[in-house]
Amino acid sequence: MARNGQEAVAEAKRSLPDLIVLDIMMPKMDGIEACRIMRTMPEFKNTFMVFLTARSEEYSEIAGFNVGADDYIAKPIKPRALVSRINAILRRNAPAEDVTDNKLEIGDLVIDREAYLVFQRGEKVVLAKKEFELLYLLASKPGKVYTREVILKNIWEDSVVVTNRTIDVHIRKLREKLGDDVVATVKGVGYKFEG
């Protein structure tokens, strides 16, 4: 159980749960912000996020859904009721068949998150962890430009502070291994995957 938004994001990245319950009034970073950030991360693509709040404010409700929440539960609620509500959410959102195979196939690349492997035209390419994460992030939404800031938030722990330019070096290594065409520079903005 995380006590604030920052902890929530950190712990969620570590344990990758199927469902996250966010209290809107957590200190430091609130639940809405945590949700917004997690929604930009590919590993939470299939995670359900539910808001829990004491006040039934219109604002909270609207803001929560806008950042990608899947449901909304009003406090006070008895623990048992909360559990059954959560079960209901999981049930109604259960995938028909769970064939979720974390493979990403784009262009001449196959990115297998489970095996931590990348194949290019059938050839195995060995990437270091940060390189892999970077590629996976960009490739999870081909064409979308990721600013260095967003990339940092996604791939680095919150506590770690690194120069923006570090990303450039990792990009360079990706290009070295996969060819210059894989990642495109958008000057003044960031990088994007080229499908």
Add this chain to the structure above:
Amino acid sequence: MARNGQEAVAEAKRSLPDLIVLDIMMPKMDGIEACRIMRTMPEFKNTFMVFLTARSEEYSEIAGFNVGADDYIAKPIKPRALVSRINAILRRNAPAEDVTDNKLEIGDLVIDREAYLVFQRGEKVVLAKKEFELLYLLASKPGKVYTREVILKNIWEDSVVVTNRTIDVHIRKLREKLGDDVVATVKGVGYKFEG
């Protein structure tokens, strides 16, 4: 997981499970009806059917048993408790001769969970318990990378606290006994079985 009685029957016919848990209050066709129907089908002759219900009503209980249920579990019940209850039912109804052989054959290995034995190209290899568990876990999904955290959760009791690095030593012993190619390191992530 089926969401109602009709689905339950359909899915059961498809997958022919050893045990079916029926919720009495499923919509459309309730669990009792599902049980009655399945009991008339020859393919479910040896299938155990267990009822799960929220209310401990006499009616449910009696009606359930009358249609051929094998046991009855009252809700609320914690998932873990449910699992152990189910295991108990399966165990006490286990056929005299357990012909289930949990043999895993991968590459030049044969991993026999029942006998706790590993053969490599026909040669018996003796592994300690932890080594065996570790190999079995990794081999159960070749290619998939297991983080140390996941490995710990799977092989060690929840109460036991051990250093991550303990795993490294067991990996080393596995490599010593089976060769370096069996388990691959994914730096920064974990280990995986190499098919």
Add this chain to the structure above:
DNA sequence: CGTAACATTTAACAATTTGTTAACATTTGC
């Protein structure tokens, strides 16, 4: 019960890989 044999865990250090930075070169858009 004690002991030997074995299994498990930890700690320490070495080896290796990966990540980061800084400096300088190059490119880009105005």
Add this chain to the structure above:
DNA sequence: GCAAATGTTAACAAATTGTTAAATGTTACG
């Protein structure tokens, strides 16, 4: 052409894993 942004390189720092040995637990057996 100029300034800002990015590319490139290599040195250094940090993190991760490999390896070994010793300490601690556990089990089987006389």
